[in-house]
Each structure stands twice: as structure tokens, then as C-alpha cells.
Amino acid sequence: MTLYKLIILSIAPSLFIALYIYFRDKFEKEPLHLLLKTFVWGILISSIVVPIEYFLMAYGSISASSRLSFIVFEAFIVAGLTEEYFKRLVALRVAFDTPHFNQPFDGIVYSVFSAVGFAAIENVAYVYQAFQASYDAAVSVLVLRGVMAVPAHAMFGIIMGYYLGFAKFAPEIRSYWYFKASLVIPMLLHGIYDFVLMLNVYGALAIVGVYEVLLFAYCLRLIKRSQEISRLYF
Secondary structure, three states: OOHHHHHHHHHHHHHHHHHHHHHHOOOOOOOHHHHHHHHHHHHHOHHHHHHHHHHHHHHHHHHOOOHHHHHHHHHHHHHHHHHHHHHHHHHHHHHHOOOOOOOOHHHHHHHHHHHHHHHHHHHHHHHHHHHHHOHHHHHHHHHHHHHOHHHHHHHHHHHHHHHHHHHHHOOHHHHHHHHHHHHHHHHHHHHHHHHHHHHOOOOHHHHHHHHHHHHHHHHHHHHHHHHHHHHHHO
16 A cells, blocks of 8 residues: 555545534535635644644653653643644634524534544644554554544544534523633543553553543534534524
8 A cells, every 4th residue: 555545544534524524414514615614724724733732842841840740731731722722713713703603513513624624634644654664554553543533633623613602602601611611621631632642551542442432422412412402593
């Protein structure tokens, strides 16, 4: 298998998840041009995220008082906060204030498209880097990230979008908290995911696997609830 095919396959999980969310939008499909724009900006925002993460990593390596404190900083701030903030920023800038964002479920749609766009380019980068070492290493990264990292990004996007949807349509007194939750909760969940992996303890992958199963069940509940409430807007 050539590098070209590996790159195509590394993008495939993001496209599959994007299609899944697109077809779960039961009441009014979002315009394809806006979905594509959100997806592409999810990719492009990585050009801002990566330099920021490198800067924060350098800062953390100097200021951290212990290995554990550095792992916490890297998991929750470098990865969790930085990546979720900018993925959310794409959804806010591209779609949130448009007339097409007209039901709570739209928050999930646009947040996931931003998230899987980011996950796609991140996947390509990791697979390409592994390919420089060996073909087998690239395949291993492709498979592992395809079943764990990309779905994780998507699930953080679902949770983010759930709260963004309510932030736009909830009564004013509650919308502030929904708006804050749309960043804080995905950041914390992302941080927990990375923290377990970065600890590199025995059974870390199994722990993260169980964690993702629980997240998946939670996300299905949020999707169902968002769909039920979105029905009221039609």
C-alpha cells in the first residue's frame, strides 16, 4: 500500500463520521457548502493550533515541577483547551450566527464537522510521520487512530455542539452557562482521554477504550435529546 492510499484511508474515518451526523439531521439538512466550509476550516485551523501547542509544550517543559504536573498541563491545556477552543471557534465563526443554524441539533452538526476536519489533518500528519519510520508503523497508527482518536474528536464535538445548540436557543439566563459548557466540558473530557494515554501505564489503551464506549453511549443520548427538542422548531 502506497503512502497515497494510506493518506486516503487516514481521512476516511472523518468522512464516515461526518456522513453519519449529516444523516442524523432529520428535520432540515444543512447546506453542503456550509458543511464543507466548516470541515475545511477545521483542517486549516490546525495551522494555528500546532504552533500554539509547540509554544505551550516548551513553556510547560520549563515551568512544570514534576512529570505528573507536565502531563496534566499537556493533556488538559496543550491538547484539551487549545484544540477544543479552536474547533469550537470554527463552528462559531462559520455557522453559529447564520440563518441555517436554526435548531439545537445544528450545533452538533457543525461542531462535529469542525472536529472531524481537524481530526482528518491530524491523522494525516501522524500517519505520514509514522510512514517515515516504516510501513508497518504507519498502518498501526492508521488503525489505532481510526478506531480511537478520530471517534474521540467527533464525540467531543457532539458534546460541544449539544451545548452550543442550547446556548443559541435556551432562555437567556441559561444560555450563558450552556455557552461556557460547550468549551469546558469537551476540554475536560479531552484532557482525561489524553491524560490516561500520556501516563503510559499498563492497560492504558483498555482504559481509554472503556472510556470511549461510555462516551459513545452518552453521545447517543445527547443526539437523541437534541433531535427531540429540535422537532419543536419545525
